[in-house]
Amino acid sequence: MLIFTLRRLSLFVFTMLLLTLLSFSLCFLFPGDAVINISGAINATPEQLIQLNESYQTSRNIFFQYLAYLTHIMDGNLGLSMASQSVIGHEILNLLPATIELSIVALLIAMFVGIPLGFVAAIKHNKPADNIILSVSMLGYSIPVFWLGLLAILTFSISLGWFPSAGQISLLFEIELITGIQFIDILLSDSPYKWQAFSDATAHIILPACVIAVAPATIFIRLARTSMIEVLETSYIRAASAKGLTFQQIIFRHAIRNALIKIIRHVGLQFANLVTIAMVTEVIFSWPGIGRWLIVSIDQRDYTAIQSGLLVLSCFIFVVHILTDFIYAALNPLARGVKYGS
């Protein structure tokens, strides 16, 4: 396990180096002065500019400039937003938790809906239930998320009035930002309306989370189906049924556990996909997360924000990826021996 951990860590370090290199090169590729792109100080006085040039070591060669950039990132200094002149690090810290919250809820929904359905399809392999589930999942996968989001708002917010259409929580509730994850903040707050706020926040998250969950859920359906079919064809399942175990015992004791392990490997991969969908959904549902912020920044040509936002988002996705790898390795001893960081 130690070697596995070390291998993953070295993979992490190298990927991060590549990512920072990419983000560093962006400041030269964007139009304008590289120092201003990297720091976002568009209104800097000449003295401040000299200082900035010094701190980013622009007079020395590109390698030292990159090192200076890395030092800045390590210090948590991501520069200023060109559009609002606010500190990007703070903005990201405020916004990223909202995206994490939304993505995790969406992921849970996708897993809780997708995996059981996939198992059902596998068990009823080549029967009508299987076909129906597969075609529904095909449909779900091909629906564009922006259209689905608008449709959901139209149906569930406007026509039926079941769920709110925008935001994270009703503006009436004052919840202090502590962790940034709304549900935890609500539980930590001393507002007399704590439980109303909690149910209000729940109502707010259901619609966007379900919209995000549709595409990953369909993928989980297929993954679960394939892996279950594979497991059901293995010799130990046949042995179990030869021993006289009932069908239910076979499924619940042996098949599900072994099928799940294969799916968990893919959760990390799916997470990247899910965050991309979440970015678009955040715009539609005015969710105050990093995706919406990034899209607005792209719209405003806020290069510093784009650069730092991309770095933080990709870093976040990568961390999730590695975490799922660890979970997979912890659950499946076979995986720990696998060489190369695949």
Place this chain on the structure above:
Amino acid sequence: MNYLSAFICAFFTLLVVSGCNNEDKLSLSQRSVIYCAEGSPETFNPQLVTSGTTIDATSNQLYDRLIAYRGAENELVPSLAKSWHVTRDGKKITFYLRKNVTFHQTDYFTPSRLLNADDVLFSFNRILDEKHPFHLVSGGHYPFFQNIEFKSLIDKIEKINDYTIRFHLTRTDNTFLANLAADFSVILSAEYAQQLTKISAQQNIDTMPIGTGPFKLKEYRVGSLIRFYRHDAYWQAPAQMEQLVFDITSSNTGRLTKLLAKECDVSSYPIAHEKIIEHNDLILESITALNVGYFAFNTTKAPFDNVLVRQAIAYAINKEVLLDTIYQGHAELANSILPNSSWAHDTKIKAQEFNLLKAQNLLTQAGYPGGFSMDLWAMPVQRPYNPNAINMAKLLQADLKKINVKVNIVSYEWNTFLHRLSLGEHQTFLLGWSADHPDPDNFFTPMLSCSASYTGSNRTFWCNKHYDDLIHKALKTNNINKRKQYYSQAMAIISAEVPLIPIAHSKRYQARNKDIIGDIIAPFGGISFYQVSKLTISEEKVLPLNNDESDERSTEAVN
């Protein structure tokens, strides 16, 4: 697996438990109102701006003025001043202040005294005195006061005692009181300013406001929300709602969605009026704003120096069509520059006739039987008084083609447009005017007086001695009937001389939930939530009358 099911059980129990608390939730939303606003305010001090969005968010919520307008007649009534006295020559105005007015107590300021003359002195000296320590904080621009030449009007402001203050004017000006009652003339706290000076955070006076108004600022997140709490120690009865939230939603469809999904109680400038009318629980309100959109001539340039040509063009324009297509019926036809809601409006002024034959005859008389070609400058931006000037120009082009007048449409970027207009480079133009306060003079002097043609706000460069005499006389008399007469005569001169053709007085729209009662919008100036309250469900059952009333209002508004 067992842990998982336990967790799921716990989660759903939580949901159910929180669902049970719904009664409390009702009470919180019952005591608060959410307003979907169209933009963020630039500052929290109305003295510094003329933008409607900022005035809406600040003026009537956070502050009070010395005097105020009330009722359909827009009469002046006491506010922070319990009474006032004007000397016979009209040059000394004394205000007697109320002795029970408290400033906001917030997280950042606790007042130690009540309002007194020092606060009034501070508020106006900040504008007038260039050496005042707060004059240059936030830039030193006070556009409303600069437009009305406040500085040259006021000789000095004298504090007689703690609760009496006297304004010495350099000349008689009947609009002085109206200007003091306008949304911009708010009273700030001198004590708060002192406190800020001590910690050298002067700029906070405009961003973390302290006023005497019915609400106080609790929280502001740029581009997202403004949260107000009720000012419980307000000098009048406290506001009905405990919390007022401005949900800043700049997208038009976003505001509509939130309104339909009941996420906001009131929405500014709604779109899709038919959709709102369709819903039984929503009310679409409109109010004819004090503004006018017009088509005007540069009377110093040929052929528009000839009154016959101007009259001919007035006859050739089909205003009804403009109203239907450009304003989509959301405006009233303008017969004079003064909207009918103004007290000086003269019903005897006839609607401009649409008559191509007369127009052609007049053109022949003027010596242009074969027509001519002209430039028409159309403003590039959308304004309440003219939602689409370029399209209006195209319609005018078609209209005038019928009398052989060829129109070239010209448009520049907005600031260039205004600048070049004031230089007089144009022949004709489409523009408009929104009033700052309901005094009719606010239409007559800035739009068409000789002095305004020198300062550039009268872009027709029309200067009529008789007209100027009349509006000066109207300013000097206190007799309202006489003033009305003078203004009628002035309007008659405009109709005869046609320096401009008034087209429409547009309406301001607002949509609200049926259970929100109380007036919010006014014909001029910012919105106010002081009078607003919410019908509770039980009340709705007990008081069906109230419901009917709002129904009537909705039909009225629709018509």
